Amino acid sequence: MNILETRNIQVAYGQTQILWGMDMQAKRGKVTTIMGRNGVGKTTFLRTIMGLLRTKDPILFNGEEIQKRSTYKRAKKGIGYVPQGREIISKLTVYENILIGTESRSDSVRSFDEDEIYGMFPILKDFRNRLGGNLSGGQQQQLAIARALVGKPDLLILDEPTEGIQPSITLEIAGVLNQLVEHGMSILLVEQKLDFARLLSDYYYIMDRGKVVRHADKDTIDFDELKTYLSV
Ligand SMILES: Nc1ncnc2c1ncn2[C@@H]1O[C@H](COP(=O)(O)OP(=O)(O)O)[C@@H](O)[C@H]1O
Numbered sequence: 001m002n003i004l005e006t007r008n009i010q011v012a013y014g015q016t017q018i019l020w021g022m023d024m025q026a027k028r029g030k031v032t033t034i035m036g037r038n039g040v041g042k043t044t045f046l047r048t049i050m051g052l053l054r055t056k057d058p059i060l061f062n063g064e065e066i067q068k069r070s071t072y073k074r075a076k077k078g079i080g081y082v083p084q085g086r087e088i089i090s091k092l093t094v095y096e097n098i099l100i101g102t103e104s105r106s107d108s109v110r111s112f113d114e115d116e117i118y119g120m121f122p123i124l125k126d127f128r129n130r131l132g133g134n135l136s137g138g139q140q141q142q143l144a145i146a147r148a149l150v151g152k153p154d155l156l157i158l159d160e161p162t163e164g165i166q167p168s169i170t171l172e173i174a175g176v177l178n179q180l181v182e183h184g185m186s187i188l189l190v191e192q193k194l195d196f197a198r199l200l201s202d203y204y205y206i207m208d209r210g211k212v213v214r215h216a217d218k219d220t221i222d223f224d225e226l227k228t229y230l231s232v
């Protein structure tokens with residue numbers, strides 16, 4: 001069963017069309033990865049899934065059309081989003097930044113299990129009362145993932161989580177994401193770093209100029225060809 005499916009998604013910024021019929025499917029409990037070079041429309045596609053950009057074309061989450069729903073409703077239905085660039089609130093503490101994520105819970109609980117979150121990201125316990133703006137890029141990335149997780153998503157969407165982050169932290173993040181998948185999480189990952197993608201991915205989509213040009217599972221994908229779509 002697909003947790004997410006999009007059908008022929010078209011999106012434009014004003015007169016400039018960016019997505020030219022995005023078709024993709026993400027399987028429940030798996031990691032689906034979209035790869036492609038800068039500017040092909042990866043972030044535009046994720047923002048459309050979240051409702052931050054609008055389309056009339058079908059977006060199905062757990063088999064239900066959500067394209068008319070607000071971003072807030074989509075989050076409440078169980079889609080967690082870790083945006084490119086992380087979007088941490090600098091002037092709030094680490095704890096307060098995480099708490100924001102509870103707004104996406106489907107119940108009205110506005111707290112989270114600190115032990116569970118800090119078990120995954122110990123650095124956030126040490127820095128609990130520091131301002132978000134004082135964290136390193138890698139620490140902010142972990143914070144952004146924690147913020148998404150406390151919303152209790154079924155599907156976690158991450159947009160280039162390794163961008164500008166040192167390798168040791170990317171490995172830690174891969175470990176956490178793999179553990180989440182072991183516990184049933186579904187992940188939609190956008191990534192440009194193939195080494196990182198290969199640590200996680202079950203299925204690959206290659207994007208170029210606003211559409212999918214190739215898709216295959218991890219055992220049949222042609223990585224040499226994939227690389228040609230990542231280099232400039
Ligand atoms: N807010 C915007 N207004 C107009 N054009 C945009 C906007 N955001 C992105 N674009 C353009 O849309 C294209 C796709 O961008 P994006 O989705 O960010 O690509 P990617 O995430 O694959 O790097 C690029 O040409 C970019 O310049």
Ligand SMILES: [Mg+2]
Nearest residue numbers: 042043044084
């Ligand atoms: Mg992007």
